[in-house]
Amino acid sequence: MNIFTEPVGLSHFLVVGAVLFVCGIICMATKRNVLGVLMGIELVLNGANLNFVAFGSSVLRPPGTDGIGMDGQMIALFVIVLAAAEAAVALAIALSYYHAHATVDVDRGVELRG
């Protein structure tokens, strides 16, 4: 099918969401900087958010089928708010970590290792 003439569906959005999610996971796994890990988390949350919005959207479905309606946007809104709160706390922790270790490298925080 020709993507330029066919309308996009839910699957297209889900694929974009999956790409964002996986990029976030890889980012979280490979970055050693606290802030890099935080950015990975943001990407993961955005991938999930995109899925919620897509599930709630009525234009992306064949006519006559029901999505989750307004709930999708509502959940996505809560995710955005919680992500902002999480970022504030995480940044505060990062600052605190930097005060204690003089670095933001997560591999250096080994005090609790047995």
Place this chain on the structure above:
Amino acid sequence: MAELLISISIPDWLAHTIAALVQCGLLLAIALCSAAVGIWLERKVSARIQDRLGPTRVGGKFGWLQPPADGLKLICKEDIIPAAADHILFRIAPYVCFCATFCVFLALPFANGWVAVELNAGAFFLLAVAGLEIFGVILGGYASGSKWSLYGAMREAAQVVSYEIPLGLCVVVVVILTGTMNLVEIGNQQAGWFFNWHIFHDPFTFVVFWVYVTCAVASSNRAPFDLPEAESELVAGFLTEYSGFRWVFFFMGEYASMFVVSGLGALLFLGGWNGPIPIASLLGLTPDGGDVFGWIGNLLGMCNFIAKAFAGMTFMIWLRWTLPRLRIDQVITTCLKYCVPIVSAMLAGVMLWSFFLPGGLILHVRSRYVAQPPSAVQSRAESSITAEGGCATRNTMDIR
């Protein structure tokens, strides 16, 4: 427009692309013209305040060709990138700044229905995109690899993040009054005489307007809040390492954002395209009278709106050349200790007012003390119901 192009046998995709590009060009022209006129205005107003004449000779009368001449001079300057700079970020920062400001014009209505994209959440979108301008500034300040630039960028970040809170609350006040975030509808609800403007709606909105003015000046980095580029302390702040064409982009972004905040203020509080005197509707230039009349009325409205926006810009320039610069702690104090509490109190006041006394102050006084046929009150109430507010406050009012 696209239909017109299709009718002269241009392929469909090309027609739509051309139409989109033309509209983009139109908006870009408005953005650039507002910047150019702003620069000319700045020169003339500052000269008058300092008892000078300003540019008088470039282009004949009034020095009206001064902004293009300035631009030509700046483009001819050497483009310098410091060795310590992060090259990619240093290059893209001015464009980020300008693009963010330009995107605001997408949702800014100039007259009834004359808007590139009419969004239901227009006011919110506008605030959100206008806030992105600081990215260019922060990136530019960081990527310059200079202490002065970094100080300027950090001041900018602190200032803009703080001032977004009262600015957003000011917009929320108007949104609560109108029950919609659609900017076109907000403008249309102020149609008629000047006492329908939201600034005269009740005493609280009058105060909110002046808080909005303060926050708007601060959020577009104009004196007395121009800490990020305070030239007597920080060389030129985040602009220190920039020259030539990139500097022009920052500059145009600043003037375009001045136009945007003035325009938003005009739209939210000063009636938008609805003048102090409803000339267009008195002359019958409304869409009811036919397409041509509606178009002429809209054109008048657009002139009205742009005149208000430039009046706002003139006010900001006047402030800049009159008031001394604040210190950074005074800037933050102004925001957090004065603007936020005042606007929060006014928000509560507006809520109570619109709950107990729906309709404006003038309307209230009239209906109370002046013998008034009840039809006027009735029609106002009807119009507020048909305005179809989605907001909870509006719905409560409808039920009442």
Place this chain on the structure above:
Amino acid sequence: MDAINWHSCFFLLFAAIACGFAVAVVVVGDIVRMACCLVVSLAAVAGLFFLAEAEFLGAAQLMVYVGGTMVLLIFGVMLTARGPFVSMKTGGGQWVLAIVIGVALFAVLLQAATSTSAWNGPKANDQAAVPAANNSPLPQAGEGPGVRAVEGDSQDAAGQLGLGLLGVREDRLRRQDKPVLLGGMSGYLLVFEIISVHLVVVLVGAAYLARARRRGRNPESRSPLPDPRSPKPESP
């Protein structure tokens, strides 16, 4: 040739930007460049929200994520990076492991996303249901009465969201035809209250955590911020 579906074109554009810059976030080493790529990616996601008719959410994404969170991130970068352009290298083994896991996860998600036929979206012959050949990237509502699955769903999404937060599900009140959907009318009032309290707690907690300590607990740790008025993270 069929009429070009501009909705799809803009979807492709925004999706390419979002995915491309998300990959760039993973690949780029410099933390500030990462933040830039992340901003662009998140802004493109906001564009996708607009395409899915979630205007309010798109604006919220721009405001909170791109505006607020990213300013916080850049703040953090400025305060924690020691040299001008710090980068920390990751070992090759970790990269290989992460990419293997990532690819496997992506395969699973891709399979899940494309295998359900009802998710494949409207076809081009349902022209009325989608804003095909529309000049504006945003679907124009009201192409004709009744063509939408739920007419007027996007008309005032912000108002419906607000009412939903207050416990009134306006969108469900309209669906008298489907009794199944009338369930769950309670809305989100409780969640809204919990989130509000949560935000206040977070604000206080973040300010407490990030406060500058005059005396370091560790004698050899140098305090990078001797200024007692060290910037606290702002509430987004």
